[in-house]
Amino acid sequence: MKRYSAFAIAREAARYHTGWERAWASPKPKKKYDVIIVGAGGHGLATAYYLGKNFGITNVAVLEKGWLGGGNTGRNTTIIRSNYLQDPSAAIYEKARSLYETMSQDLNYNVMFSPRGVIMLAQTEHEVRGYQRTAHANALQGVKTEFISPQKVKELVPIINLDGPRYPVLGGLWQERGGTARHDAVAWGYARACSQMGMDIIQKCEVTGVRNEGGKVVGVETNQGPIDCDKLGMVVAGHAGVLAEKAGFRLPIESLALQALVSEPIKPCMDVVVMANTVHGYMSQSDKGEMVIGGGTDGFNNYTQRGSYHHIEETVRALVETFPMVSRLKMLRQWGGIVDMTGDRSPILSKAPIDGIFVNCGWGTGGFKAIPGSGWAMAELMAKGHSPLAEDFGLNRFTEGRFIDESVAAGVAH
Amino acid sequence: MLILECPYCGVQCEETELHADGEAHLKRFGPGSSDDEFEGYLFRRENPKGVHFERWRHVNGCGKYFHAARCTATLEVFGTYSAQTLEPPKDLQDKISAKRPGWTWRELKGEG
Numbered sequence: 001m002k003r004y005s006a007f008a009i010a011r012e013a014a015r016y017h018t019g020w021e022r023a024w025a026s027p028k029p030k031k032k033y034d035v036i037i038v039g040a041g042g043h044g045l046a047t048a049y050y051l052g053k054n055f056g057i058t059n060v061a062v063l064e065k066g067w068l069g070g071g072n073t074g075r076n077t078t079i080i081r082s083n084y085l086q087d088p089s090a091a092i093y094e095k096a097r098s099l100y101e102t103m104s105q106d107l108n109y110n111v112m113f114s115p116r117g118v119i120m121l122a123q124t125e126h127e128v129r130g131y132q133r134t135a136h137a138n139a140l141q142g143v144k145t146e147f148i149s150p151q152k153v154k155e156l157v158p159i160i161n162l163d164g165p166r167y168p169v170l171g172g173l174w175q176e177r178g179g180t181a182r183h184d185a186v187a188w189g190y191a192r193a194c195s196q197m198g199m200d201i202i203q204k205c206e207v208t209g210v211r212n213e214g215g216k217v218v219g220v221e222t223n224q225g226p227i228d229c230d231k232l233g234m235v236v237a238g239h240a241g242v243l244a245e246k247a248g249f250r251l252p253i254e255s256l257a258l259q260a261l262v263s264e265p266i267k268p269c270m271d272v273v274v275m276a277n278t279v280h281g282y283m284s285q286s287d288k289g290e291m292v293i294g295g296g297t298d299g300f301n302n303y304t305q306r307g308s309y310h311h312i313e314e315t316v317r318a319l320v321e322t323f324p325m326v327s328r329l330k331m332l333r334q335w336g337g338i339v340d341m342t343g344d345r346s347p348i349l350s351k352a353p354i355d356g357i358f359v360n361c362g363w364g365t366g367g368f369k370a371i372p373g374s375g376w377a378m379a380e381l382m383a384k385g386h387s388p389l390a391e392d393f394g395l396n397r398f399t400e401g402r403f404i405d406e407s408v409a410a411g412v413a414h
Numbered sequence: 415m416l417i418l419e420c421p422y423c424g425v426q427c428e429e430t431e432l433h434a435d436g437e438a439h440l441k442r443f444g445p446g447s448s449d450d451e452f453e454g455y456l457f458r459r460e461n462p463k464g465v466h467f468e469r470w471r472h473v474n475g476c477g478k479y480f481h482a483a484r485c486t487a488t489l490e491v492f493g494t495y496s497a498q499t500l501e502p503p504k505d506l507q508d509k510i511s512a513k514r515p516g517w518t519w520r521e522l523k524g525e526g
Contacts, residue, residue, distance in 0.1 A: 241461035252457035254436070255486075299434035300416070301486045303463045308415055310430050343457050399453045 001196045003108055023188060024068075024195035029202050032228035033061045035382060036220060037235055038207050038243060040064035041073040042183075043360055043367065044235035045190035045201075046375020047382070049107075052197040054376070055383040060199040061229075062191075063222060065206035069187030072237050075305075075337035076368040077260050077282060077294040079273050081118045081178035083145045085134050086404045088392035089346060090141040095389060096373025100181055103372060109189030111181045112287070118178030118273040119153060121322070122171045127278060131173040148174045156272050164321040167279055180273060180284055186371055210247035210357070217247075217356035232357045233382055238303065238338025240361035249353045251361065252398050253340045256297040258365050259307035261334040265289030269325070279318030280311075283326075291329060293319065297339060297365060307336040339364050344403035349377055349390035358382050359395070420472045421480050421494050427472060435469040437461075438481045439501065463487050465510055465517045467502060470494075483510060 002008060002021060012019050035051060037044045040062045051057040064070075080100055082093035099106075100113045122128040131147055138145040150162050153172045162169045191201055202224065209221035210232065219228035236243050238255045265288050275282035280296035295315035298308050312334060320327045342348060342362040347370070352359050360378045363370060373389065380387035392404060416429040436459070443455040460466065466486045471479050483492040483502055492513070493506045501507075510517060 239463070241459075242463050245462075250454075250458045251461075252453075252459065254459050254461050255463075300429075300468065300484075301461060301466055302489065303486050304489055306489075308429060310415070398457045399449050 001192070004110075023192040024201050026203065027200045029061060029063075029200065029205065029222070029224055029227050032219075033200070034059040034229070035231045035233065036060070036227060036229040037062045037233040038220070039071075039234070039236040040068045040187070040191065040201055040203065041071045041235070041237065042069065042187050042190065042371035043237070043363070043374045043378070044233070045187055045194060046371050047233055047235055047360065047378040048194045048199055048375075049190045049197075050375050050379035051383060052194065052199060054379055057383060058197045058199055060194070061227065062194065062199065062201045063205045063207060063220070063227075064201070064203045067203050068191055068201065069184055072337040072339065072367060073187045073371075074184055075260065075335055076183055077284065077292050078180040078183045078368060079118065079178070079275070079282065079284065079294075080113070080181060080369040081175050081273075082143050082369070083118070083120065083134060083138055083173055083175045083178070084143075084406060085137050086346075086406060087141060088404050089406055090138065090143050092373045092377060092389045092393075093370055094141070094143050094373075095376060096370045097177065099372035099376065101177075103181075103186070103189070107189040107193045109185060109192055111185040111189050113179065113181040115177045115179040116272050116284075117156070118175045118275065119148075119156060119172040121153070121169055121274060121276045121278075122173070123167045123169060123276060123278040125170070128170050131171070134173055143175075144177060145173055145175045148172050157270055157274055159269055159323055159325055160274070161322055161324050167276070167318060167321055169322070178273065180286075183368060186368075190375075207243065207246065210243075210354075212248070212354055215355055217354055230356060231382055233360065233378065234352070234357065235360045235378070237340050237361060237363065237367065240340050240359065244352070244359070247352070247354060247357060251348070251359065252342055252395075253348075253362055254301055255303060255338050255340055256300070257302040257304065257307040257336040258295075258297045258339045259311055259334060259336045260292065260294045261312060261331050262286070262293065263291040263326075263329040264332050266291070266329065276318065276322060279315070279322070281315040281319045281322075283319060283323065290332065291326065297341070303338055305336045305338060339367075341365075343398065345406045346404035347374070347393055348395055349374070349381060349387070349393040350395040351381075351385075352395070416489065416491070418470060418482050418491060419494050420475060420478075421496050422478050423472065423476050425472075425475060427475060431472065431474045433471045433473040435471055435479070438467040438469045438497075460520055462519065465492070465514055465519060467519065469497065485514070
């Protein structure tokens with residue numbers, strides 16, 4: 001496969017762009033693979049990529065029931081940050097953030113990582129204390145964050161209203177090297193790199209059953225026929241519970257709808273990401289000029305990729321007070337994704353009760369930022385049977401009560 | 415927007431009047447149970463793509479808990495019923511069977 005470069009653009013410009021190759025191949029499934037990954041979203045493709053890159057395992061298939069990157073990878077608000085309170089979270093999210101820094105060069109694919117900085121607004125006294133605590137914890141974890149004053153917030157975000165009657169801005173947790181990336185490009189870049197290593201990415205291939213023999217996985221049934229494997233990685237986010245049921249075990253996961261919306265495109269007005277966890281809203285401006293807005297999850301189980309309108313109303317109502325100019329914007333699109341929530345709002349990276357099966361799920365409302373770190377840890381877990389980054393995220397934590405409680409620490413929008 | 419009828423007031427409530435409270439008919443485990451049972455009770459959920467039985471609370475109304483039978487794949491509501499029961503009423507189960515032939519859920523043996 002030809003490398004992308006400035007020279008390649010010049011070469012193709014000279015011949016009317018007739019020489020661009022397909023970024024990844026779409027082969028028919030083989031009879032058997034060493035490893036099958038179910039789910040060609042960011043996390044699944046990253047897992048496959050690091051299996052090949054870090055461990056030389058390239059006889060890998062990535063199965064996807066829909067299209068590549070069409071689930072939550074293509075539905076999130078693209079925020080990248082690592083300012084978590086608990087040590088295991090900070091470790092894996094900071095690993096992910098640092099891999100984003102060099103991802104474009106690593107994959108030879110422009111993922112448009114934009115470390116524009118992320119502010120989490122403190123709008124109550126509790127949040128002020130909470131974020132100061134997080135800033136101290138981050139200092140110990142080696143994650144560069146800082147608690148900043150309302151005046152600094154105003155300098156960074158001139159369109160903000162600091163003294164709203166209901167939600168005054170009392171400060172913020174600032175992560176300078178947080179930011180955004182192009183979500184589709186992350187999936188496409190990993191897919192291209194995996195295909196280049198000889199892995200098979202098979203779309204429109206739904207897993208309908210998991211075959212075990214003597215407590216060990218031997219393969220999967222799909223709508224394109226049976227495929228054998230030695231190891232199986234389940235990386236399917238919102239449908240983790242559905243797939244686990246096919247394999248015969250249950251997960252501590254509930255699937256909920258999370259929504260986002262974008263405004264009409266406007267001129268550049270905000271060059272950082274702002275999150276307001278008290279009011280369940282977060283906003284950034286895309287390169288196209290649209291204001292990208294994310295809200296809270298619905299309270300009930302749902303697989304429809306649609307959310308309830310009153311959640312949009314809540315989010316927008318709060319944002320209008322914090323950013324008065326938003327009131328003049330028309331909203332263009334709204335959509336939902338199905339997020340997989342665990343009891344402690346931390347992910348699951350674990351061996352499953354069946355030998356040879358590994359699960360990577362439970363990223364809930366904040367999976368995009370974790371993609372490279374998640375893939376890195378999951379690949380190590382699948383190749384070696386254990387991974388320092390994944391160690392604390394095992395399924396056994398629910399039996400043993402060793403929660404990584406980010407639901408309290410990070411608020412809802414994380 | 416989800417609309418459920420509160421079986422106590424008979425009011426058609428839209429979801430801002432209600433609070434969703436997760437899976438219904440859980441069997442409770444306390445002191446003396448095994449780690450596995452206790453973990454299952456606290457964390458492992460059915461989370462089906464299809465027929466689901468849930469606890470709801472008419473929080474901005476009568477304040478009482480009730481149960482609802484819903485489809486999580488289509489958002490269709492099959493019906494609501496009192497929370498003072500160990501399983502959905504027979505007529506509701508029959509209604510669901512007529513609409514979703516072959517549906518299964520875990521054995522209903524909870525304590526309400």
